[in-house]
Amino acid sequence: MPSSPEIFQLKISLLGISPMIWRRVLVSSSTALRELHGILQVAMGWGGIRLFRFDIRAVDYGPWELHAANPNIPLSDFEFRQNDRFSYIYDMGDYWRHEIRVEAVFDADPKKSYPICTGGAGACPPEDCGGPEGYLARRDGANGYDAWQDLEALALFGQDLLDRHDTGRRLEDLALDDLEYVLDRMKAREPYLEASFSRRDVNTQLRDGHHRELMHQQLM
Numbered sequence: 001m002p003s004s005p006e007i008f009q010l011k012i013s014l015l016g017i018s019p020m021i022w023r024r025v026l027v028s029s030s031t032a033l034r035e036l037h038g039i040l041q042v043a044m045g046w047g048g049i050r051l052f053r054f055d056i057r058a059v060d061y062g063p064w065e066l067h068a069a070n071p072n073i074p075l076s077d078f079e080f081r082q083n084d085r086f087s088y089i090y091d092m093g094d095y096w097r098h099e100i101r102v103e104a105v106f107d108a109d110p111k112k113s114y115p116i117c118t119g120g121a122g123a124c125p126p127e128d129c130g131g132p133e134g135y136l137a138r139r140d141g142a143n144g145y146d147a148w149q150d151l152e153a154l155a156l157f158g159q160d161l162l163d164r165h166d167t168g169r170r171l172e173d174l175a176l177d178d179l180e181y182v183l184d185r186m187k188a189r190e191p192y193l194e195a196s197f198s199r200r201d202v203n204t205q206l207r208d209g210h211h212r213e214l215m216h217q218q219l220m
Contacts, residue, residue, distance in 0.1 A: 005030040007114060008075060009104040012040060012088070014122075015097045016132030021122030023202075027115045028108065033061050033071035038215030039115050040088055040098065042205045045124030045197075048214035050091035057086070066092070081105065094131035115211070117202040123195035 006029040014021040023043040027036060033054050041048045053062035054071065056078060062068035078084075080102045088098040108114065125135040205211070 004108060005076065006105050007108045008080060008102055009106070009118075011101045011103050012043065013099045013101075014044065014125075015099055017122075017125070017135065019122060021124065023120035023197075024103070024118045025115055026118060027075070029076040029105075030074050031115070032074050034215050035211065036075065037071065037088070038211035038213070039206065040100075041090070041214045042211045043117050043120070043202050044090075044098070045202075046090055046096075047127050049127060050093070053089045053092070055087040055089070091127075091131075094128065094134070096125075096131065113207070115206050117199050117206065120197045120199060120202070122197055 007026050008029055010025050010027060012023045012025065021044075023040075025039060025043050027039060031039070037052050037054075038048070040046075051063055051066060053060050053066055053068055055061075060066065060068040061071045061073065063071070082102055082104055084102045086100050088100055090096045090098070125132075129135045129138060
């Protein structure tokens, strides 16, 4: 009789970003790399719209477009041990490189269902933002001089709005086009401002099987 699958506790760290963006997940050793790709997408917060690749012991696994080895191989075939590491790359253009470390290997708890996310920190960068360098530059810009200028412009507009009855100005006389431009700029910065990671949201998606949808999603 075959033995029951073990559970791997994996810590995923997105490289090139500080403060660190990371997740911790528990997955069955019977999980194939293709499904692990879907789990990582959900856990990190990616959208599954780009190609991926695993680099394990100098062998690349991924979709046929990358001429990589078949990713339908289960994790158990690699005989991972505690502290083993491998890489996961998402989006060959922006090249988001993740380090995956096997923190522990243990027997499954029959009262739990897997995969599970047990921890993490930091919001995922937006898709198509230029990789780590592009993300960091835009994140710095979201808190920079232009951002403060837009806040000042918004405050001045608010003051004009409060004062318009005293000055006799009509609403149409206010700089509505300028306000719309400022609001559009502020909205574009939102993904690069500090945001929290929600373990509850990740686990809801994992329970709903969203990771399985992503593993079969058409890639670009």
